[in-house]
Amino acid sequence: MPTPTPEIRFDETEIAFAHRSDSDLRNSLLLFRMMSWSLLVQLGTRITPWAVKNRFPILPLLRSTIFRQFVGGENLTETRQVSDALQTFGVQVILDYGVEGKEGEDNFEAAKNEFIRVLEHAATCTNIPFISIKITGLARFALLEKLHALQQLQSGAFLSCYQNAQQRLAPDEREEWNRVIARVEEIVAVGARKGIGVLIDAEETWIQDPIDALTLQLMDRYNRERVTVFNTYQMYRHDRLNFLIDNFKASVQGGYRLGAKLVRGAYMEKERSRARKMGYPSPIQADKRATDRDYDAGLAFCVEHLDQIFLLVATHNEQSSLYAANLLVELNHPIHHPHIHWSQLYGMSDNITFNLAKAGCSVSKYLPFGPITDVIPYLMRRAQENTSVKGQTGRELSLLLEEKARRTRLAR
Numbered sequence: 001m002p003t004p005t006p007e008i009r010f011d012e013t014e015i016a017f018a019h020r021s022d023s024d025l026r027n028s029l030l031l032f033r034m035m036s037w038s039l040l041v042q043l044g045t046r047i048t049p050w051a052v053k054n055r056f057p058i059l060p061l062l063r064s065t066i067f068r069q070f071v072g073g074e075n076l077t078e079t080r081q082v083s084d085a086l087q088t089f090g091v092q093v094i095l096d097y098g099v100e101g102k103e104g105e106d107n108f109e110a111a112k113n114e115f116i117r118v119l120e121h122a123a124t125c126t127n128i129p130f131i132s133i134k135i136t137g138l139a140r141f142a143l144l145e146k147l148h149a150l151q152q153l154q155s156g157a158f159l160s161c162y163q164n165a166q167q168r169l170a171p172d173e174r175e176e177w178n179r180v181i182a183r184v185e186e187i188v189a190v191g192a193r194k195g196i197g198v199l200i201d202a203e204e205t206w207i208q209d210p211i212d213a214l215t216l217q218l219m220d221r222y223n224r225e226r227v228t229v230f231n232t233y234q235m236y237r238h239d240r241l242n243f244l245i246d247n248f249k250a251s252v253q254g255g256y257r258l259g260a261k262l263v264r265g266a267y268m269e270k271e272r273s274r275a276r277k278m279g280y281p282s283p284i285q286a287d288k289r290a291t292d293r294d295y296d297a298g299l300a301f302c303v304e305h306l307d308q309i310f311l312l313v314a315t316h317n318e319q320s321s322l323y324a325a326n327l328l329v330e331l332n333h334p335i336h337h338p339h340i341h342w343s344q345l346y347g348m349s350d351n352i353t354f355n356l357a358k359a360g361c362s363v364s365k366y367l368p369f370g371p372i373t374d375v376i377p378y379l380m381r382r383a384q385e386n387t388s389v390k391g392q393t394g395r396e397l398s399l400l401l402e403e404k405a406r407r408t409r410l411a412r
């Protein structure tokens with residue numbers, strides 16, 4: 001284990017929460033305390049989507065608590081206030097139009113237009129270098145699922161499996177898929193023109209192959225002079241380290257650069273439970289240690305090839321965040337190397353984001369926005385992710401309490 005770079009510490013609560021007022025701190029404390037009651041979260045994540053759908057008057061409560069903590073606003077104008085405030089502290093922004101679960105060609109077209117509007121907005125700001133997109137916002141889930149299953153039936157190189165699978169779709173489905181490709185390509189082309197990177201989220205394993213294949217093809221086209229397209233590698237999957245290395249080799253052969261966002265992965269329970277129910281081996285690592293091992297091995301691989309890879313370290317794990325910084329130092333790279341960027345979700349791990357920014361690293365908050373009723377699935381995932389007092393919530397709570405105590409001492 002390399003020695004930590006002395007400039008970077010994640011326990012400086014004064015730096016971590018400098019952007020938060022006393023009342024913001026109190027609200028966050030209350031919310032993280034509530035989220036630490038797993039029974040309350042289990043119940044809440046079941047009831048909330050139902051209550052919102054049936055128009056129970058809970059939106060004001062959601063807006064002043066969980067929405068305010070994790071979301072940048074209902075529209076781009078509202079996010080501007082947040083992104084400007086972050087800029088004061090040297091923190092950048094990844095904008096995410098967070099609407100999920102809306103299907104139908106009209107909704108897909110509307111989402112594409114919104115992503116383009118987001119890119120145009122980002123180009124008018126100085127601290128929004130990336131936006132993020134979900135292919136399920138632009139394509140029918142069942143179509144992705146079918147294409148994925150067809151891809152799995154083929155043998156040979158990854159991209160030729162994808163090409164053969166497309167030929168096996170029914171003619172109307174092939175046309176539908178071509179419309180998806182056109183939508184994604186239109187977004188990426190605007191990103192390339194405006195100089196804004198497009199991060200493509202990783203989703204459930206049973207729809208992921210066509211997303212990966214499409215993303216790789218777009219990298220081949222758009223990542224030549226600069227890196228516009230990024231794929232996401234979920235290192236809780238036991239096959240992803242090899243996949244990352246294969247993608248790197250393909251990029252070298254193809255003469256383009258690899259954009260790689262490394263995450264651990266957000267759908268572990270869902271993945272395991274589907275595998276159990278359907279009787280296939282789980283795609284998820286056997287334990288957390290294995291996920292951590294592959295995550296850090298992925299970081300090491302990318303940092304060793306920073307001339308060819310643009311790495312996005314997307315994590316709330318302090319050890320991994322520091323490990324990436326230490327790898328740079330070991331390889332005599334500057335801490336602000338133009339091919340590495342750290343990011344944490346808005347509302348989480350401010351101690352990492354703001355301390356990295358202070359040390360001179362390129363770092364952002366991943367900032368979702370959208371009408372409150374449309375970002376409910378995102379909010380429910382955040383609540384579930386933050387239930388374990390042993391894990392992230394415990395850390396958030398102890399840092400918030402420390403900062404509150406520090407401010408109380410100062411006020412005496």
Ligand SMILES: Cc1cc2nc3c(=O)[nH]c(=O)nc-3n(C[C@H](O)[C@H](O)[C@H](O)COP(=O)(O)OP(=O)(O)OC[C@H]3O[C@@H](n4cnc5c(N)ncnc54)[C@H](O)[C@@H]3O)c2cc1C
Nearest residue numbers: 201202263264265266287288291314315316317343345366
């Ligand atoms: C900027 C950004 C973008 C993101 N984009 C995506 C995305 O596109 N797709 C996506 O899926 N997620 C995405 N995420 C969410 C991310 O996957 C979760 O925040 C992440 O899983 C939490 O892990 P961590 O690295 O923060 O650290 P930690 O808190 O150290 O790790 C928790 C994670 O470890 C894994 N884990 C926990 N227990 C076990 C176990 N028993 N066995 C195996 N693995 C285990 C799980 O992935 C769990 O979420 C993104 C996060 C950020 C910050």
